[in-house]
Amino acid sequence: MEHYEEHHRETFKESALEVAAGIERPPVVNPRYKRIKRRAMSAEDYVSGIRAGNITVLSQAITLTESLLAEHHALAQQIIERCLPYAGRSVRIGITGVPGAGKSTFIEAVGTKVTGLGHKLAVLAIDPSSERTKGSVLGDKTRMETLVHNPAAFIRPSPSAGSLGGVARKTRESVILCEAAGFDVVFIETVGVGQSETAVHSMVDLFLLIQISGAGDELQGIKRGIMEMADMVAINKADGDNVPRAELTRRQFLNALSLFPMPESGWKPRVYTTSSTENRGLTELWGGIEDYLKFTKANGYFDRNRSRQAKYWMYETIDSELRDNFYKSPQIGPLLAEYEKRVLEDKISSFAAARELLDRYYSE
Numbered sequence: 001m002e003h004y005e006e007h008h009r010e011t012f013k014e015s016a017l018e019v020a021a022g023i024e025r026p027p028v029v030n031p032r033y034k035r036i037k038r039r040a041m042s043a044e045d046y047v048s049g050i051r052a053g054n055i056t057v058l059s060q061a062i063t064l065t066e067s068l069l070a071e072h073h074a075l076a077q078q079i080i081e082r083c084l085p086y087a088g089r090s091v092r093i094g095i096t097g098v099p100g101a102g103k104s105t106f107i108e109a110v111g112t113k114v115t116g117l118g119h120k121l122a123v124l125a126i127d128p129s130s131e132r133t134k135g136s137v138l139g140d141k142t143r144m145e146t147l148v149h150n151p152a153a154f155i156r157p158s159p160s161a162g163s164l165g166g167v168a169r170k171t172r173e174s175v176i177l178c179e180a181a182g183f184d185v186v187f188i189e190t191v192g193v194g195q196s197e198t199a200v201h202s203m204v205d206l207f208l209l210i211q212i213s214g215a216g217d218e219l220q221g222i223k224r225g226i227m228e229m230a231d232m233v234a235i236n237k238a239d240g241d242n243v244p245r246a247e248l249t250r251r252q253f254l255n256a257l258s259l260f261p262m263p264e265s266g267w268k269p270r271v272y273t274t275s276s277t278e279n280r281g282l283t284e285l286w287g288g289i290e291d292y293l294k295f296t297k298a299n300g301y302f303d304r305n306r307s308r309q310a311k312y313w314m315y316e317t318i319d320s321e322l323r324d325n326f327y328k329s330p331q332i333g334p335l336l337a338e339y340e341k342r343v344l345e346d347k348i349s350s351f352a353a354a355r356e357l358l359d360r361y362y363s364e
Contacts, residue, residue, distance in 0.1 A: 043078035050083060050181045055154055058181050062156055065173045080173050083180035088306070090122075090179045091293060094200045096190045096226070097210030102236045102276055103189055106210055108144040109276040113286060114185055115152040122178035123147070124171055125157040125189040126200070154183060169320065172203045172313055201229045202312050205302060206292055209233045213242060213249035228260055231269055231292060234285055238273035246273045265301045267292055331364050332357060 041049075041060075049057030064076040097103050104125075111121050123144070147153050158171065175186050190200050201207050209230040233253050238246030253271045262268070270288050274281035296302040326332060339353045348356075 043075060043082060046075075046079045047082045047180075050079075050177060051086065053182050055181075058154070058177060059156065061177050062158075062174045065170050065177070066158060076173070080176055083176055086180040087176040088179060090175075090184045090186050091206070091289075092175060092186045092188065092204040093289070094188045094190065094197075094204035094207045095210065096197050096200070096208070097236075098212075101210045101212050103210055104144055105276040106234065106236055106274065107187055107189060108147045109279060110282055110286065111144075111147045111153055111187070112150065113279075113282050115150055117286075119152070119185045120183045121147075121150075121153045121185045121187065122175075122181075122183035123153065123155045123187045123189065124174055124178070125155070126171060154178065154181075169313065169317060171200070175203065197226055197229065202309055205296070205305065206231045206289060208289075210236050211249065211253070212237050213245040227256065228263075230257075231263070231265070231267060232285070232288060233257070233269065233271040234281075235271065235273045236276060238280065239275035239278045243273075249273075265296050265305070266299055267295055267301075326358075326361055329361060329364065332361055335360065 041057075046057055046061050046064075050061060061076070061079050064072045064079065067073065067076070095103060095107060107123060111123065114121050144155055148155055156174065158174070171188060175188070178186055188200050188204060190197055197207075207229050209226060209232070211233060213235055235246045235249045235253070250271045250273050257269050257271070272281050272285045272288065274285055276282075293302070296305070327336075335357060339348070339357060342348045343350055343353050
């Protein structure tokens with residue numbers, strides 16, 4: 001190397017191309033930097049931060065509930081248990097609609113109006129995950145540019161990760177944490193018309209369906225089950241030349257809803273036309289939500305529904321824990337591949353294989 005450098009200097013001694021010697025490269029890490037190890041937070045620390053309205057601590061606590069690590073799960077349950085006495089004082093609203101209905105823009109417009117009335121709003125959005133990569137865009141914070149900077153609002157997207165039931169359970173736990181942090185209105189936005197709506201419907205006080213007009217047959221593709229779950233329908237994007245079509249769609253939905261039996265709540269679902277961009281119909285819609293809450297609290301349905309949901313999620317959690325415990329059992333794990341092979345080779349039926357595996361599990 002030294003010989004090469006000497007030859008290089010001799011060759012370019014009289015040349016303007018000679019390269020000046022470089023300076024010594026500084027270290028990548030500052031030698032005077034000392035890493036400060038942050039003290040691990042206890043459940044009490046998390047609860048204190050949440051109760052104080054610390055959004056960073058709230059976000060960290062929600063991350064714990066979503067974690068698959070056993071130690072995180074145990075800590076998350078302690079936090080949730082301590083937050084329960086401060087929860088339950090919000091209105092929980094589920095929001096769904098076909099892709100392209102403008103859910104994010106709608107939530108931002110309504111959310112701005114709600115916070116303007118003095119409420120604190122939490123938006124929990126369930127984003128679809130790729131079946132191939134298990135990744136998720138989590139783009140709601142990007143789409144809600146105004147609301148994300150609103151000090152009275154908190155937006156938290158969560159990936160479905162291929163398990164809608166699991167995400168729904170974690171979302172319900174997130175609702176408890178948000179309520180303990182002082183948020184009195186909680187929006188739960190779902191991925192679209194599909195399986196997730198049933199799970200979300202079982203954790204909210206009011207279910208709102210967002211639909212658009214001018215996209216062909218407006219009722220096509222809307223499942224009867226979703227229609228029956230809806231306490232309120234908003235025909236969105238009712239602006240410009242689309243206003244007459246939106247009004248026509250509103251009447252179509254009213255006619256369709258009138259054919260269904262009266263809901264257990266005794267509330268007759270209402271249909272509104274709204275424009276998120278022109279801020280039209282949002283005041284009337286929120287007034288309808290307040291009417292619904294007064295009505296259901298007066299006839300006792302609000303409390304009955306909350307009690308039924310609490311019982312439902314107890315049994316759902318039992319089912320989930322039993323299923324996880326079965327598949328994680330050291331006795332069952334090694335046998336699954338063997339029984340699967342026997343089923344595929346028609347040496348044993350699927351039902352017999354399941355029965356034998358369960359017998360092995362119960363005999364542990």
